[in-house]
Amino acid sequence: MPGCAFTGHRSLPEAFIKDIEDKLVRGIEYAYSLGIRDFYAGGAVGFDTCAARAVIKLRERLPIRLCLVLPCRDQDARWSAYDRGEYRRILSLSDSAEYISDRYYSGCMAERNRRLIEYSDMLIAYVTRRSGGSFQTAGFASDKGIPVYNIASAISAAGGKESE
Numbered sequence: 001m002p003g004c005a006f007t008g009h010r011s012l013p014e015a016f017i018k019d020i021e022d023k024l025v026r027g028i029e030y031a032y033s034l035g036i037r038d039f040y041a042g043g044a045v046g047f048d049t050c051a052a053r054a055v056i057k058l059r060e061r062l063p064i065r066l067c068l069v070l071p072c073r074d075q076d077a078r079w080s081a082y083d084r085g086e087y088r089r090i091l092s093l094s095d096s097a098e099y100i101s102d103r104y105y106s107g108c109m110a111e112r113n114r115r116l117i118e119y120s121d122m123l124i125a126y127v128t129r130r131s132g133g134s135f136q137t138a139g140f141a142s143d144k145g146i147p148v149y150n151i152a153s154a155i156s157a158a159g160g161k162e163s164e
Contacts, residue, residue: 003038009046009129028064029062037065038065039064043070043091047134052068067097068094073099123141126151138150
């Protein structure tokens with residue numbers, strides 16, 4: 001079954017969260033119109049969390065699935081209490097969860113990102129920098145011929161300032 005993955009920065013500009021959320025919903029609806037039913041998120045704070053929330057919300061009216069591909073079981077060990085609680089809520093509401101490793105190791109995040117792309121026919125991204133894991137993940141997708149829809153470009157074109 002075709003799938004759509006998400007990748008984006010952990011730090012999002014507060015002033016544009018609503019725009020990001022709106023564009024995520026439109027992107028998911030577009031993917032659904034193409035026959036995509038499975039949506040893959042990496043479980044990180046920031047964009048991954050926004051994407052997972054959008055899928056959960058849209059499941060109220062669309063038959064779609066939230067599939068988490070997580071780098072390690074202890075990924076939230078150093079997060080704030082709020083972020084840890086939201087992560088666990090999303091995990092409990094997901095349709096499936098797959099872990100790359102039981103414990104963190106150098107490279108588990110990159111392996112998670114590659115796995116997201118392996119499962120996907122489309123990538124919805126929020127990438128504003130030409131470095132880092134989200135940029136690399138978009139590159140993995142492009143290299144495989146997978147379309148990348150970078151909603152940061154749409155926000156920037158609409159007058160929003162990109163994050164640092």
